[in-house]
Amino acid sequence: MSRNALAWYMQRITGALLVPLLIAHFWVEHFMNATLMRGDLSYEVILTRIANPWWQAIDISFLLIALYHGLNGLYSIVLDFGKIGPRGANITATILVIIGVAWAFWGVMAFHNL
């Protein structure tokens, strides 16, 4: 399978995964009770949830999948303009991977002091 075909498949797979993850995320951060619906999400509330390692795994997976989906989407938008050749595509992909790794690191580091 070519890299672009793989990217096409992965966009659909990650998109399908993001739907239940997003519903769960909105529920626990915005809808579960009146305090959350008011928008008062505190450090304590997050700490209590994050104490469960399963929630840490879910949150980190959610971030990685969303980042992949978003940057892969950006990659296909860049390719759609049709202005860059294979070399340009490689350079774009490399830049997006570097951005993605840095972005993921910054997000995961949110948990390092909890």
Place this chain on the structure above:
Amino acid sequence: MISPRILVRTYLSPLIGTTAWFLQRVTGLLLLFYLLLHVETVHQLSAGPAAFDRAMAAFKNPLFRLLEIGLLGVVILHALNGIRIMVIDFGVATRHQKRLFWGLAVIAGTLIFIAGAVPLFLHSVMGR
């Protein structure tokens, strides 16, 4: 006399696929930009309770609350249109893709958006 039905089919229908495609890209870019800001806010957790609660306090004004409800709308549109794209790509209901767009992305989307936006609006915009 040309029937309205034919007018819609000739002039409006071809635009729907393109509009859906364009909206998917625009909402996708918006969400990617939002994710950048969101990760930056969540990263404040590592600086301790005071720093995090201070970061969250910045979003307490009604303008941000309304933007948050707008974000819900953008997410629902992107997700439902994404499901529509998958349904078409995997070869189901190819002949009904335009009806699917109206059915899923518009009707179901509006209903889900109202179900989410009303409680948020009552609690977070009106409730303070």
